[in-house]
Amino acid sequence: MTLEIKDLTGGYGQVAVLKKESFTVKDGQVVGLIGLNGAGKSTTIKHIIGLLTPRGGQILIDGMSLKQDVENYRKKIAYVPEMPILYPELTLKEHIDLTIMAYDLDHDKTWENANRLLKTFRLDNKLEWFPQNFSKGMKQKVMIVCAFMTEARLFIIDEPFTGLDPLAVKDLLDIVEEKKQAGCSVLMSTHILATVQDHADKFILLNNGQVRADGTLDELKAKFNMQDANLDDIYIKMSNEDN
Incomplete structure (x- = not known):
């Protein structure tokens, strides 16, 4: 198991954006991190890469926390931010x-x-x-x-398709697949759900700093009782229910 997040609570200053967030990204797995603006996607990523310090819970990569070994923890991660x-x-x-x-x-x-x-x-x-x-x-x-x-063993990509032409998007997805086949893990945060739906093994749906749903597309269809839905449909229904 590459990335394990257990009951993560954190945010900026005194504001708790994440509230006991838990999920895993296993070896050889591409995971889509999905959420509206303000749902906690970027805050989650900043905690994983060490830009923010958790108030509670754990973040482990191959069983190692940032505090245990800063240098080796960071060598396990490669990060592509939304803004270059x-x-x-x-x-x-x-x-x-x-x-x-x-x-x-x-x-x-x-x-x-x-x-x-x-x-x-x-x-x-x-x-x-x-x-x-x-x-x-x-x-x-x-x-x-x-x-x-x-x-790196864990690749974190935040809104990777922003600004890329269609050929570059295909090239990136091919490289993601190559890393997956090599046993690496990829956590991909994006609003372009149609693309990630076809290339991720499972999805983490965030809302208000919490994991609202976690699973494959078929598992999400069953959870929301939407057998003919796509990822966009499921996320819109979840957002409307929660709001």
């Missing part, structure tokens, strides 16, 4: 070298993997470019390359 975060003074090549150093990776082996990803996302001829030269979609592709060239 790049260093304006570094070229694309330097971003890749920085990632290699941060994760303490083998230089030559990692560059082989990076070059394959750069070619896939049509960035291989832009190694000397600075972030100011990139469009938002290209910046997102840089973040994706830097995440998926690592040896």
Whole structure:
């Protein structure tokens, strides 16, 4: 089991956004984290990657908490944020070298993997470019390359399709499937439910900082008694019921 969240309570300042949230993401599993704005998706992710400290509960990756071993815990995670975060003074090549150093990776082996990803996302001829030269979609592709060239076991992707062209979306989903087949885990937060419905093994439906439902599409259909529904239908019904 890669990621285990047990009774997680937390948020910002004195505001408790998450209230005893619990779910798991197992090895070789792609999980869709679904919720309206303010449901707790980004707050959950920030707790997992260590930007926020839980008030209660546990977050474990392969049985290890952040407090037990900060360096090894973080090496197990690769994160693609919703808004690309790049260093304006570094070229694309330097971003890749920085990632290699941060994760303490083998230089030559990692560059082989990076070059394959750069070619896939049509960035291989832009190694000397600075972030100011990139469009938002290209910046997102840089973040994706830097995440998926690592040896992380858990990939966390927040709204990954924002700004990507259809070909890049397909390329990303192919890489997610490749990592899944290699036994890695992927937690994907997105509002584009039709896409994630076809590529995730199960779904975590969040509302008001709590897990409202957790399961495969068939399990969610049974839970909400909507046998012919898609993920959009189920989520809309859940939101209307809770509100």
